[in-house]
Amino acid sequence: MRYLVTAALPYANGPLHIGHIAGCYLPSDIFVRYQRLMGRDVKYICGSDEHGVPITLRARKEGITPQQVVDTYHAMMRDSFKEFGISFDIYHRTSDKIHHETASDFFTTLYNKGVFKEEESEQYFDEEANLFLADRYITGTCPNCSNPNAYGDQCEKCGKTLSPRELINPHSQLSGKAPVLRKTKHWYLPLDTMQQEWLQEWLLSKEDTWKKNVFGQCKSWLDQGLQPRAVTRDLDWGVPVPLPGNEGKVLYVWFDAPIGYISATKALTAQWEDYWKKEDSKLIHFIGKDNIVFHCIIFPAMLKAHGNYVLPENVPANEFLNLEGDKISTSRNWAVWLHEYLLDFPNKQDVLRYALCATAPETKDNDFTWKDFQDRNNNELVAVFGNFVNRTLVLTAKYFENNVPARGKLDDAEKTCLDALTSAPKLVQESIERYRFREALSHVMDLARAGNKYLADTEPWKLYKTDPEKVATILNLALEITATLSYLCEPFLPFTSQKLQAMLNIQPKSWTDAFGNEALVAGHALGEASLLFDKIEDEEISKQIQKLEATKINNTPVEEISTGEKSLTPFKDVTTYDDFSKMDLRVATIVAAEKVEKADKLLKLTLDTGIDTRTVVSGIALHFNVDEIIGKQVTLLANLAPRKIRGIESNGMILMAEDGDGKLVFVQPARATKNGSTIA
RNA sequence: GGCGUGGUAGCUCAGUCGGUUAGAGCGCAGCACUCAUAAUGCUGAGGUCGGGAGUUCGAAUCUCCCCCACGCUACCA
Numbered sequence: 129m130r131y132l133v134t135a136a137l138p139y140a141n142g143p144l145h146i147g148h149i150a151g152c153y154l155p156s157d158i159f160v161r162y163q164r165l166m167g168r169d170v171k172y173i174c175g176s177d178e179h180g181v182p183i184t185l186r187a188r189k190e191g192i193t194p195q196q197v198v199d200t201y202h203a204m205m206r207d208s209f210k211e212f213g214i215s216f217d218i219y220h221r222t223s224d225k226i227h228h229e230t231a232s233d234f235f236t237t238l239y240n241k242g243v244f245k246e247e248e249s250e251q252y253f254d255e256e257a258n259l260f261l262a263d264r265y266i267t268g269t270c271p272n273c274s275n276p277n278a279y280g281d282q283c284e285k286c287g288k289t290l291s292p293r294e295l296i297n298p299h300s301q302l303s304g305k306a307p308v309l310r311k312t313k314h315w316y317l318p319l320d321t322m323q324q325e326w327l328q329e330w331l332l333s334k335e336d337t338w339k340k341n342v343f344g345q346c347k348s349w350l351d352q353g354l355q356p357r358a359v360t361r362d363l364d365w366g367v368p369v370p371l372p373g374n375e376g377k378v379l380y381v382w383f384d385a386p387i388g389y390i391s392a393t394k395a396l397t398a399q400w401e402d403y404w405k406k407e408d409s410k411l412i413h414f415i416g417k418d419n420i421v422f423h424c425i426i427f428p429a430m431l432k433a434h435g436n437y438v439l440p441e442n443v444p445a446n447e448f449l450n451l452e453g454d455k456i457s458t459s460r461n462w463a464v465w466l467h468e469y470l471l472d473f474p475n476k477q478d479v480l481r482y483a484l485c486a487t488a489p490e491t492k493d494n495d496f497t498w499k500d501f502q503d504r505n506n507n508e509l510v511a512v513f514g515n516f517v518n519r520t521l522v523l524t525a526k527y528f529e530n531n532v533p534a535r536g537k538l539d540d541a542e543k544t545c546l547d548a549l550t551s552a553p554k555l556v557q558e559s560i561e562r563y564r565f566r567e568a569l570s571h572v573m574d575l576a577r578a579g580n581k582y583l584a585d586t587e588p589w590k591l592y593k594t595d596p597e598k599v600a601t602i603l604n605l606a607l608e609i610t611a612t613l614s615y616l617c618e619p620f621l622p623f624t625s626q627k628l629q630a631m632l633n634i635q636p637k638s639w640t641d642a643f644g645n646e647a648l649v650a651g652h653a654l655g656e657a658s659l660l661f662d663k664i665e666d667e668e669i670s671k672q673i674q675k676l677e678a679t680k681i682n683n684t685p686v687e688e689i690s691t692g693e694k695s696l697t698p699f700k701d702v703t704t705y706d707d708f709s710k711m712d713l714r715v716a717t718i719v720a721a722e723k724v725e726k727a728d729k730l731l732k733l734t735l736d737t738g739i740d741t742r743t744v745v746s747g748i749a750l751h752f753n754v755d756e757i758i759g760k761q762v763t764l765l766a767n768l769a770p771r772k773i774r775g776i777e778s779n780g781m782i783l784m785a786e787d788g789d790g791k792l793v794f795v796q797p798a799r800a801t802k803n804g805s806t807i808a
Numbered sequence: 809g810g811c812g813u814g815g816u817a818g819c820u821c822a823g824u825c826g827g828u829u830a831g832a833g834c835g836c837a838g839c840a841c842u843c844a845u846a847a848u849g850c851u852g853a854g855g856u857c858g859g860g861a862g863u864u865c866g867a868a869u870c871u872c873c874c875c876c877a878c879g880c881u882a883c884c885a
Binding site for chain 2 (some may be wrong): 241280288295331340341343345346347348349351418420421424433447448449482486491492493494495500503504506507508510511512514518519520521522525526527566567570573574577580581583584585588589590592613659661662663723724725726727728729745746747748749765768771773774781
């Protein structure tokens, strides 16, 4: 049996922050270190995801090539991971030749098997730049919130997922011109038929073994019915489509990226196929919750379509980590960056590892605060773990010249202590096997607590004068606990483990060897003791909090400027009076309003136009209460063709003004005017 | 609106198949101790288990309705 553990490929257009670490890299690292200690055959795979549109956008913005962008961030992330003790067997990258070949072959195999559906569609094309525009290259006015700077795939203001065709007044980010529609061919993965054939059945079989949040999300997707998904894009940055006559097309990044796990394994070992194709291999994907669909549905679909590959055994996705009560945001710089932490807190990798593991968002979103970080360091690592080790070593140095004393007769206190000693590894093991890393870590701390209690109960410092032999037994056991702690904490606190083992003058051991035997023999000479953890003072914490508050202050004016100036929609093309005069604009009064059933944003308005009373459905329910708009005079586009919305016929359209923040205001006459008055 | 996940002590969370008095860590209060980085140990206060109804001898746990948070999704001319 062998394990293949993957951690989500981080996207190479920005540095790593604590959310990435807590959600994915730390849990996977703990899991893998544990598997190694159990003597299991495990490979731990990760790498930079270096394709896709945002990287090309950043490159354009900074006036460099996409390769330069990814080189920078790839090196940065690789180094941060290493320094933080994330123990990948390989940290690869998707711009590597091996990956291009692997992804290319993968596509070709599926193509030759006739898996894909081929389809032509109309996409926006920039005639000046002479290329098809990726969704991100197109901006326009959001049909949802009227934000004039919405992207073709998503409006960042209201969060709505869009397609470029929905944008009002679209323009190319490259030339600034309005793009034209042109036909293009793409290949689709037929998830809909796969759902029927096997995917649904396979996923439903995971109900008992996968985390609830993960299974629930998959179930939700299945219930809505899967749709075919394009696996190619018109773009020049990525893995080229390996079919003749298809220049300017690449594999879509979601198709390309997970294959990166395979290429990385290839780059790591010639036996890569054992890990991917032998039935007794367990494939485990560690990811954040934003990646559930790709790893639970789409990638398995790809692997199955290819044939011979194992499907994931488990996908233990975490939820999100917040920071001081707010969502972590790269663009708003609201984050604790790993590379900055490593500079600000040198040699304190384990403190962050501890804090993030203890507060990891395993079952729901969780909050990281600097106060919590400080408390966990001072009250748990220093006071419980470090202090127990220190008092044990100090006592041993004082009474036994730094040699391990012999164990004598065992009383009840000793038996209780030995119970804790033998049960701790089992508890930690069980928790890790169930992907409960917070719980596992607390079992480690419980052993240190048991040690502190043992010392407090037996009081060797009092006994020494009257019964030095008893003290020898006590310290023998206490030292045995410190040795066990050094082995047991390795997956979580690898730096501390090493340091402690040096202090005890012992060698690293696999868990199978370490537990169940006495780690220290009488007479063993201990090494030099030092403190495992230092207190973190208030000053250091308030410095970090101030740093965050500064970004908050810096953020506000920038955003205001950007929405105030940059975001104003450019003027539209010239029109004629004839065109304008076709529109019948009238003053009307809202006489009734009600929420449309089963729609969050829709209000059904009844208008008095002076000539008739009519119904208009308007998407303004998020901006106004029903009560506050009744009696308001508004501008009505009266001769707009009727249209059914949610089963209600809408006759016309209410004109709204929109400020930079997406707030809507009625356009109305400066004074109350007769209903039906014309506007021209 | 639909779907998913969650709501348990001041904070972070556990709670198995429905079963006695709902637990842990941190924080707080008191006591003990002095080997230890004022660290440790013990004791205690603190809960209408989001709200309401139901099933049951018995509900944090099962059913229904509602509220709140996060995510997915629908409606938007």
